[in-house]
Amino acid sequence: xxxxxxxxxxxxxxxxxxxxxxxxxxxxxxxxxxxxxxxxxxxxxxxxxxxxxxxxxxxxxxxxxxxxxxxxxxxxxxxxxxxxxxxxxxxxxxxxxxxxxxxxxxxxxxxxxxxxxxxxxxxxxxxxxxxxxxxxxxxxxxxxxxxxxxxxxxxxxxxxxxxxxxxxxxxxxxxxxxxxxxxxxxxxxxxxxxxxxxxxxxxxxxxxxxxxxxxxxxxxxxxxxxxxxxxxxxxxxxxxxxxxxxxxxxxxxxxxxxxxxxxxxxxxxxxxxxxxxxxxxxxxxxxxxxxxxxxxxxxxxxxxxxxxxxxxxxxxxxxxxxxxxxxxxxxxxxxxxxxxxxxxxxxxxxxxxxxxxxxxxxxxx
Amino acid sequence: xxxxxxxxxxxxxxxxxxxxxxxxxxxxxxxxxxxxxxxxxxxxxxxxxxxxxxxxxxxxxxxxxxxxxxxxxxxxxxxxxxxxxxxxxxxxxxxxxxxxxxxxxxxxxxxxxxxxxxxxxxxxxxxxxxxxxxxxxxxxxxxxxxxxxxxxxxxxxxxxxxxxxxxxxxxxxxxxxxxxxxxxxxxxxxxxxxxxxxxxxxxxxxxxxxxxxxxxxxxxxxxxxxxxxxxxxxxxxxxxxxxxxxxxxxxxxxxxxxxxxxxxxxxxxxxxxxxxxxxxxxxxxxxxxxxxxxxxxxxxxxxxxxxxxxxxx
Ligand SMILES: Nc1ncnc2c1ncn2[C@@H]1O[C@H](COP(=O)(O)OP(=O)(O)OP(=O)(O)O)[C@@H](O)[C@H]1O
Ligand SMILES: [Mg+2]
Numbered sequence: 001x002x003x004x005x006x007x008x009x010x011x012x013x014x015x016x017x018x019x020x021x022x023x024x025x026x027x028x029x030x031x032x033x034x035x036x037x038x039x040x041x042x043x044x045x046x047x048x049x050x051x052x053x054x055x056x057x058x059x060x061x062x063x064x065x066x067x068x069x070x071x072x073x074x075x076x077x078x079x080x081x082x083x084x085x086x087x088x089x090x091x092x093x094x095x096x097x098x099x100x101x102x103x104x105x106x107x108x109x110x111x112x113x114x115x116x117x118x119x120x121x122x123x124x125x126x127x128x129x130x131x132x133x134x135x136x137x138x139x140x141x142x143x144x145x146x147x148x149x150x151x152x153x154x155x156x157x158x159x160x161x162x163x164x165x166x167x168x169x170x171x172x173x174x175x176x177x178x179x180x181x182x183x184x185x186x187x188x189x190x191x192x193x194x195x196x197x198x199x200x201x202x203x204x205x206x207x208x209x210x211x212x213x214x215x216x217x218x219x220x221x222x223x224x225x226x227x228x229x230x231x232x233x234x235x236x237x238x239x240x241x242x243x244x245x246x247x248x249x250x251x252x253x254x255x256x257x258x259x260x261x262x263x264x265x266x267x268x269x270x271x272x273x274x275x276x277x278x279x280x281x282x283x284x285x286x287x288x289x290x291x292x293x294x295x296x297x298x299x300x301x302x303x304x305x306x307x308x309x310x311x312x313x314x315x316x317x318x319x320x321x322x323x324x325x326x327x328x329x330x331x332x333x334x335x336x337x338x339x340x341x342x343x344x345x346x347x348x349x350x351x352x353x354x355x356x357x358x359x360x361x362x363x364x365x
Numbered sequence: 366x367x368x369x370x371x372x373x374x375x376x377x378x379x380x381x382x383x384x385x386x387x388x389x390x391x392x393x394x395x396x397x398x399x400x401x402x403x404x405x406x407x408x409x410x411x412x413x414x415x416x417x418x419x420x421x422x423x424x425x426x427x428x429x430x431x432x433x434x435x436x437x438x439x440x441x442x443x444x445x446x447x448x449x450x451x452x453x454x455x456x457x458x459x460x461x462x463x464x465x466x467x468x469x470x471x472x473x474x475x476x477x478x479x480x481x482x483x484x485x486x487x488x489x490x491x492x493x494x495x496x497x498x499x500x501x502x503x504x505x506x507x508x509x510x511x512x513x514x515x516x517x518x519x520x521x522x523x524x525x526x527x528x529x530x531x532x533x534x535x536x537x538x539x540x541x542x543x544x545x546x547x548x549x550x551x552x553x554x555x556x557x558x559x560x561x562x563x564x565x566x567x568x569x570x571x572x573x574x575x576x577x578x579x580x581x582x583x584x585x586x587x588x589x590x591x592x593x594x595x596x597x598x599x600x601x602x603x604x605x606x607x608x609x610x611x612x613x614x615x616x617x618x619x620x621x622x623x624x625x626x627x628x629x630x631x632x633x634x635x636x637x638x639x640x641x642x643x644x645x646x647x648x649x650x651x652x653x654x655x656x657x658x659x660x661x662x663x664x665x666x667x668x669x670x671x672x673x674x675x676x677x678x
Contacts, residue, residue, distance in 0.1 A: 052573050072576040079577045085570035089592040102579035146578070 002063035002153040002186055003028045004049060009058035009068075011044050018044045020210040021058065026154075026188060026203070031180050033201035034190045037233070041210040042190045043158055049188060050156045051075045062153060073102075078147035080157040084139045086131040086146075093127040096145040103150075117149045120179070136164045140172060144179070154186040161196070173200055194234045198222065206230050216361060222280075224358035225343060228350045231278050237307060239278045241345075242314035247272035248344060248353065255344070258313050260292045263339035265357035274347040277314075281307065283338040284319035286327060290334030296327050310335070397653075403646035411642040425459075426643025428452045430469050430634065430651075434461040469648060472630040477655060478541050479626055480610040483548035487605045488598060490549070491556030492564075496586060498557070499564040500572075510558075517554045522614045529618055539624045547619070548609040555608075556601050563597025564590065599666030603659065610656050627652050 004026040011019040019041040026032045034042045047053040049060055051072035060068040067075050078099075086095050093114060100110045118124045121141045126134065131142060140160065147155055160176070161169045177200050180187055191197050197204050198218045205215040206229075214226040225231035231239040244257035252267045255277065262277070286308065294310030294317060301323060308319045308327045312335065319335070327333060344353040352358060374382070403411050405422040434456055437445075445462070448454045456463055498506060528547065529538070537543030567590055575585035591598075617629045631648045634641060660667065 050577060052576065072573070073579045073581065077577070079574065081570045081574065083568070083570060085568065085574040087571060087574070087589060098575075099578035102584075146574075150578075 003061075004154060004186060004188070005059075005061040006045075006049070007059040007061070009045065009048055009060065010056045011041070011048060011053065012056045018210055019048070019055075022205075022207070022210075022212045024205050024212060024215045026186060029184045029186055030202045031177065031200060032186070032188050033197040033204040034188060034207065035194060035197040035201075035204050035233075036192060036207035036213075038192055040207045042192070042207055045207070046079075046156050046158055046188060046190050050077055050079050052079070076150075076152050077154045077156060078150060078152040080143050080147050080155065080160045082159045082162050084143040084163070086139060086142055088132060091128055091130050092123065092134070092142050092145075095131060095142055096127075096149050099146060099150045113149055114145075117145045120148070120182075121145050137168055137172060140164065144176075148179075148183065148185075152185070154188065157187065157189045159190050159192070161191075169196075176200070195236065198234070206233065208233075220361040223341065224352070224361040225278070226352050226362050228276065228278070228345050228347075228352075231343065231345070231352075235280060237281050237318045237320075239280050239343075240284065240315075240317045242277040242279070242312065242317065243347065244275055244277065244314055245273065246275055248275065258292070262292075262337060262342070264342045264344065265340060265355040267344070268354040268356060268359060271344075271346050271353055275353075276345040276347050277337075278343040278345055278352075279337045280341060281318045281320040283341040284317065284321075285336040285338065286319060286321055286325055286333050287336045288334045290336045292335050293332050294335055296329050296331045296333060298329060299327055400646045401650050404643055404650045406643050406646075408641060408643055411646070412640070423455070423643075424452070425455050426641070426647040428455050429641055429644040430647045431467050432456070433464045433467050434459075435464045436461055469627075469630065469634075472625055472627045473651065475541065475620075475624055476610065476627040476652070479544045479548065479624070480606055480655070482541070482545040483552065483609045484602055484606040486545060486549040487552040487556045488560075488602050491553055491560050491601065492591075492594070492598060494553075494557045495560035495564050496590065498561050500569070510561075513554045513557050516550075521551045525615065525618055528615075532619060539620050539622055541624050544616070544620065544624055544626070547615060548605075548612065552605040552608055556605055559601045559604070560594065560597055563594050563601075567593045596666045599663040603663060603667060606659060607656060 006022055006024050006026075009019060009022045010017070022041075022045060034045060036042050044053060048055045048068070049062075051067070051070060051074070055068050058068065059066050062075060062077070072079075087098065090098065096114045096117060097110045100113060105113075114127070115124070118127055121144060123138060123141050123145065126138060126142075131139065134142065140163075143160070161172050164172055173196060189200065201218055203216060204218055204221055206213045206221065208229050214221055214230045221230060222234055225234065225239065228241065231241075242257075246255060246257050247270075248255055248267050249270045250267055252264070254261050254263050256262070264277075292312070294312035296308060297311050297316075298309040300307040300309075304323055305320050306323045306325070306327070308321055308325075310317045310319065310333065317335070321327070340357060343358060344355070345351065346353060352362065354362060402420075404426050405424070406417070406420050407423050407425055410417050410420045411426075432452070437460055439460070442457070442460060445457075448457045453463060497503060498510060503509065532538045532543055535543075537546070571589045571593070572582075572585040575589045576582065580588065611628065612626075613628045616626045620626060620629065627648070631645060631652065634644050634648055
């Protein structure tokens with residue numbers, strides 16, 4: 001079990017920079033998510049932590065020890081590959097015992113260990129089978145078995161559910177989370193699925209184009225995104241952006257555009273020009289006496305709630321409202337926003353403007 | 366639907382396919398069968414016209430192959446004791462006695478040493494080189510690979526004279542080592558290229574998993590990559606062995622005694638006491654056996670490997 005600290009980690013492949021100066025901390029026992037779109041450098045980051053890739057610059061601390069130039073075999077961590085990478089010439093039992101053999105553990109003891117792990121994962125009945133014919137789920141379990149049998153300091157998992165079908169993913173992700181809670185081992189988990197990250201992670205780091213955009217607990221990242229990218233990437237439907245030109249100054253508690261004034265959290269910075277008001281769909285209130293109006297272009301019924309899509313003077317906007325609320329396509333409806341949840345962004349930099357509401361979250365990351 | 370399937374051939378199709386395959390096999394195996402049969406014929410039967418398909422089998426050819434013989438006069442024959450073995454009997458019936466073993470056994474052994482030695486060396490060096498080319502960042506990799514391939518672009522015999530002169534200077538003429546090195550050099554480009562293809566197909570993750578599991582790079586290569594490259598190694602080894610085993614031109618040029626292989630030796634049997642075709646055929650038959658055994662031994666791998674990974678799982 002270990003704490004992992006990443007400091008200014010960077011990786012260049014020739015002229016191309018895959019990871020640009022990343023820094024974050026993974027606490028002991030955390031289930032930590034590396035989240036981002038395809039090609040953003042998640043796998044590269046994970047491989048640098050594991051020692052499969054040498055960083056161009058920066059440091060990796062595992063349990064207080066700087067390991068960035070150490071070999072993978074000396075770091076005492078386990079890695080679960082996306083395609084599982086089970087040794088095809090060995091059976092299940094041999095696959096799981098492989099890491100123990102390298103440590104020179106006596107055969108009898110290996111047998112006991114493997115049996116233990118097989119029991120935890122519920123794969124006792126397939127121990128003597130070749131890995132070739134296993135189902136996706138069983139392969140996944142064997143890969144996990146090979147990882148946990150050694151009781152390493154930490155687990156690295158690169159989209160371990162990516163090869164499974166949607167229905168089974170759900171089931172496996174719960175199994176994984178339960179397993180983690182049982183063992184309490186530090187786990188770094190790569191995914192491009194924001195929902196998976198939100199559901200499973202204790203903490204999330206959001207990456208884009210090789211840079212860390214934000215890092216924190218899921219709730220903070222959802223409520224107080226540090227950048228427009230994070231706001232857009234997380235949540236479904238994602239955060240609404242109302243584009244406008246205007247000015248905000250330190251101390252402002254309201255903002256006006258299109259002749260309307262909206263209450264916002266007290267601002268702690270000054271900005272002007274192209275700005276964006278970000279508001280989550282569930283914080284949009286359909287209220288007929290409001291002067292700011294939008295035309296309903298679509299509704300999507302989801303049972304207890306519905307998603308109402310509106311055309312406003314500042315762009316398309318989606319509202320999540322109770323299903324009982326009447327909204328017909330073609331109607332023009334008044335809109336109001338819950339002022340405590342609003343984040344302003346500077347459109348040119350894409351970064352959130354500091355306010356009293358998001359200061360706590362943005363300052364630490 | 367009555368027995369119609371896209372993937373499963375019908376009974377009639379199977380019959381037609383079977384007949385075609387058997388016909389083809391008979392046509393290609395005919396010369397081989399003829400050689401094997403000739404080995405068991407008497408010299409008269411072997412050159413009789415029309416050719417004899419039914420004949421009285423004899424081991425005379427094999428005895429002639431493995432022995433040298435001297436003619437004796439009838440008077441002398443009477444003074445000799447009765448032959449005490451079946452092969453002496455065969456020889457005695459022709460008014461000859463066995464003077465000693467022939468050189469065939471030793472030539473055959475040379476072929477084994479040189480053929481398998483060079484195959485082993487080609488595979489050993491080829492696997493290491495192919496692994497390095499497949500996995501590591503080698504400077505001017507593409508140029509090196511092209512260079513290695515280019516050694517195959519001319520017939521090897523084109524450089525026979527320079528090699529002959531060079532070998533004489535170095536004292537490698539007519540030595541096992543010289544022939545092993547020569548065949549290895551010729552085979553290496555083939556083995557590097559074939560093996561690189563096979564190793565390229567083994568996902569890197571397996572080795573990385575082994576590295577993570579606490580193995581060194583060499584152990585990962587040895588314990589994870591090699592077993593999975595077995596198919597490729599086996600089929601490459603067969604190609605290398607077949608070349609080295611059958612090679613004739615260099616063997617004629619560079620070997621004459623000590624290290625002479627079987628291919629240049631077998632035709633010389635004809636000269637020993639008339640046209641002894643059964644002995645030549647017997648020599649050729651025995652010569653076929655090692656490659657056949659080797660191929661059968663690796664058959665399982667070969668069938669999968671020879672598709673060059675096209676349908677490898
Ligand atoms: N060995 C390499 N050589 C050159 N470029 C590489 C190498 N490995 C990765 N890259 C590049 O670095 C970038 C980041 O790759 P990485 O695999 O880390 O992305 P990822 O976030 O894991 O994406 P995905 O979700 O598709 O797996 C990509 O543009 C990729 O093409
Ligand atoms: Mg990846």
